[in-house]
Amino acid sequence: MAAGRGVAAEACVGQVVLPGDVLLLPTQPDEDGERLRLGASAAPRGRLLCGPGLRRCAAGLLVTKCGLLRHRQAGGGAAAGGAYWVDSQQKRYVPVKGDHVIGIVTAKAGDVFKLDVGGSEQASLSYLAFEGATKRNRPNVQVVGDIIYGQFLVANKDMEPEMVCIDSSGRSSGMGLIGQDGFLFKVSLGLIRKLLAPKCEIIQELSQLYPFELVLGMNGRIWVKAKTVQQTLIIVNILEACEYMTAEQRKQALAKLSGN
Amino acid sequence: FMQRGLDSQTKKQLEEEEKKIISEEHWYLDLPDLKEKESFIIEERSFMPCEDLLYGRMSFKGFNPEIEKLMIQMNSRCKEEEIEVDDKMEADVSDEEMARRYETLVGTIGKKFLRKRDQRVLQDEDEDGNSNTRPSKKAKKKFLKPQD
Numbered sequence: 187m188a189a190g191r192g193v194a195a196e197a198c199v200g201q202v203v204l205p206g207d208v209l210l211l212p213t214q215p216d217e218d219g220e221r222l223r224l225g226a227s228a229a230p231r232g233r234l235l236c237g238p239g240l241r242r243c244a245a246g247l248l249v250t251k252c253g254l255l256r257h258r259q260a261g262g263g264a265a266a267g268g269a270y271w272v273d274s275q276q277k278r279y280v281p282v283k284g285d286h287v288i289g290i291v292t293a294k295a296g297d298v299f300k301l302d303v304g305g306s307e308q309a310s311l312s313y314l315a316f317e318g319a320t321k322r323n324r325p326n327v328q329v330v331g332d333i334i335y336g337q338f339l340v341a342n343k344d345m346e347p348e349m350v351c352i353d354s355s356g357r358s359s360g361m362g363l364i365g366q367d368g369f370l371f372k373v374s375l376g377l378i379r380k381l382l383a384p385k386c387e388i389i390q391e392l393s394q395l396y397p398f399e400l401v402l403g404m405n406g407r408i409w410v411k412a413k414t415v416q417q418t419l420i421i422v423n424i425l426e427a428c429e430y431m432t433a434e435q436r437k438q439a440l441a442k443l444s445g446n
Numbered sequence: 447f448m449q450r451g452l453d454s455q456t457k458k459q460l461e462e463e464e465k466k467i468i469s470e471e472h473w474y475l476d477l478p479d480l481k482e483k484e485s486f487i488i489e490e491r492s493f494m495p496c497e498d499l500l501y502g503r504m505s506f507k508g509f510n511p512e513i514e515k516l517m518i519q520m521n522s523r524c525k526e527e528e529i530e531v532d533d534k535m536e537a538d539v540s541d542e543e544m545a546r547r548y549e550t551l552v553g554t555i556g557k558k559f560l561r562k563r564d565q566r567v568l569q570d571e572d573e574d575g576n577s578n579t580r581p582s583k584k585a586k587k588k589f590l591k592p593q594d
Contacts, residue, residue: 211487233486237496242487258496271496282492286502335503360503360516382499389504397507404493404502412509 192245195270199257203249203272210246237271238282275376279304279405281341286361288370288403289349291332299327301334304372304405307346311336315350317358325363333364333409335401364401368411369418375406377429388428391440392421 192208203209211234236242239251249255253274279287281303289301289309299311311334316325327334340348351361381389382402392398398412398421408425412418420443428436493499501520505513539547557565 233488235495236487236489238491238493240489242489247487256496269490269496271490271493284492284494359520360501360513379493379497379499382497382502384498384500393506397509398505399509399513400504400506402502402504 195247195255196257198255199270201255202252203255204252205250207249208243208245208247209240209249209255209270235269235271237269239272239274240270273376275374277374277406279375281305281309281338281347282404283338283341285341285404286335286337287349287405288364288401288407288409289334289336289405290370291327291334299334301336301349303347303349304407305347309338309347309349311349311351315352316362317352317356327363333368333370334362335364335403336361364409365411368399368409369422370407370409371422371426372406373408373426374429375404377425378402378404378406378408380429381425387433388425388436391436392424395421395440395444 192210195209195211198207198209236247237256239249239253241248241250247270249272251272251274253272256271256273258269281287287303289303289311291299292302292308293300295310297313299313300308301311303309313319313324313327314321315336319325334349334351336349336351337353338347339350351358353359353361380386389400396412396417398410398417400421401409403409408422410418410421410425412421424436424439427439431439490496501517503513504517505511508514
């Protein structure tokens, strides 16, 4: 077999990994021993999150996408356990449960809207899945290409994806129909993740320019609205171009704009 | 009328017979329970928990105030520790003002419950106080008038 032995996962963090690589987790045998001794201990010391691009296999983790291996240390109040994932780049979106996406309404079939999400199938959205919607009080969604921001309730390879515009407690929390005007465009998925990172310089620098509103969908779609058409187009152009610009080039471009 | 009752009884009998049949034929697994390996690796296909991504709707410089409030709410869910520290935020009224107001408040409400004799005493005191301050006020006014 060409697979050979696996490599320790910790050694590969930040390096390029290819599909078929096996990553070993060094602490596995120790965990088994400790479990026998400690019995039913609730401390999830070894709990590991195996993120996108990785799969569980007998030895450890199997890489399924090519990209850079990322690692987040265990610790922190909310999240327990470290996480490994592969930071890969792609343009095509695959629906994932829990992702917030922007969908375009294409058809209405009975009580269900069909949304184009950029995946292989159209997602369905029930008209009761909006905040405050009842059978008599229908949401004001028209079929002619309305834009909706929602999250996936069901998304796997065997079923048609389903979306909802309310969260688990019944509130809309910003989801639903996105208003009039504005500009919708598509970028790659890696850029969206970069923009949604906790401290994103691009967004911080843009927010200094002029007031605007931004909706980022995990399916690669961005909707921008500013006061004038020109400002909107400027923001669109910056967001599209900043994927391939270095930080200095971006600052130069923004300096020109703020000067003008 | 009575037939419906009979039918229900026969239905019950039929159900009981069916249940007996089912319990005899009920299949059960002969295999021993497979020891589930306590897999502590959780597979996850979404990027959200890995990278702690922010909420997708954003608004800047007051373009959409509702969304700006939402941004604070959503992003504070991730960082709840910071909020606990900032519980002692600026109060609407400062402590000193509160003390001043409270002082005068106690006096005015206290007057309400005084007896008549005590109220007269208070009035005399006020008048004396006013008469004392009046010449000084007039003196002050005279002092302020020339503005060359």
